[in-house]
Amino acid sequence: MRAYVFEPREKRQTSLALELENAGIEPLFVDEDFFESGLPPLTQPGNEVRAILIGESDNTHAQIRTVRKAGCANPVIVLRDFRNSQDTSAALDRGADDVIVSPIKGSEVVSRINSIIRRFHGHAAESVEVGELIAFFDGRDPIVSGARIRLSKREHSIFQHLALNSNKVISKNAIYDAVYGMSADQPFDKVIDVYICKLRKKIAAAASSGAQYIETVHGRGYKLSAPDEFDLPAPKPQTPHSLHGAEVRA
Template sequence: MHYYLYEPRAKHLQGLLAELDDSDLDPVSVSEDFFEREFDLAESDGSSDRPILLSENPKTLDYIASLRQSGCRNPILVLRDERDPEAAMAALDAGADDDVVRPLSGAELRARVNAIKRRFHGHAAGSVQIGDITAYFDGRDPDVAGEPMKLSQRELAIFQQIALASPRVVSKSVIYDAVYGMAEEQPFDKVIDVYICRIRKKIEEMSPASDPHIRTIRGRGYQLVPQDKPEIARIALRQRMPASAQVVQEAQL
């Protein structure tokens, strides 16, 4: 996953990148223009999970307020060189999700970002059980029927987008933007279908019920749910029907 990094002090930038080298997150350095003009250009369907790291500076509160006022829902983390409780409280009140004192390891950053992301998607715990699957939000491969399922780095990135959204439907464009949106070389979006097919096959082979769990919702995207669950079907239907029809649907399911 990529993250936006604002560190205006050139001599501090390389040191910060070295601290975060083991995060498995790819930095994209941004300038002051990002907060004034460029964030709107960087927005896409799958970009809201990308964290924004702000090294403390005189405009920190202004930048946070500008992002939130523009509708930005990305995790925002402020990085400080030393502890400052009052400044930290002001940043959190302005809309930051976390305020951290350096030095900060990449592993700690990843854990903090994962915690923010899963709460944003409505998951309180670090894992979720979906039928035969246990999906983890800390970067681990999922388990199927208690056994680990080995996924490639790209397969895992795609699977986690679907797992985070479960039981909601996630569109192919959201998955594509989250996984490839900032890559220098961007493949055709059909690559998502290929990866989904591979993941489904792996799950189906390991599931005692031979259930691939990942459903294709035609014209809308993908959904991670166990087989034959009326309450999941109800959620899926409610997402795409007008309120006037929901009462009738509830009575039928």
């Protein structure tokens, strides 16, 4: 999970970065210019899952308005030093999704981000069932036919994006941007095909049906959905058979 973090006080950046990293968040610290020139990429498909964490300052409310005016649907969470119901109400009214008061705990930030993201994609529960597969939105590995399958960090990032958009076609570019868009060391986009292949093999190996769950929609992208194999097969035609060794005749 990646997040843009605006924390104007440098002395607090180190401790905040450590707390977020220990919870599995990769923080990218930004300055005021981010709200002027860094928002357009976030309006592209796949980038809406990146949270924006805004530390307390005199410009907090203006920054929230700028993010929403730019058309960004990203989770926006304000990090406050002290509880202030009036300021919290104002931040929420201007477009913030949540407000967290110090001490900031990375695990709480992760849970709140996940909650916002899954609701944005239309999922009220913590998981979604697709055929024999259960995908979780809280960081847990998926369960297939009752057994948990272990995914690498990168596999999990790609799978989570597919699960959030289950039964929808997602372009490879959108998946790539969601997983690698903020990385300084971006691989070739073919790496998505490689990870999709790995995910297919792991899911098929665990599924009692051995079916594929990730469909390639040529020219458009990928879709996570229950395969047609779950349709019950048509009854086999009856053939003459023996009963106690004697052939049954009409």
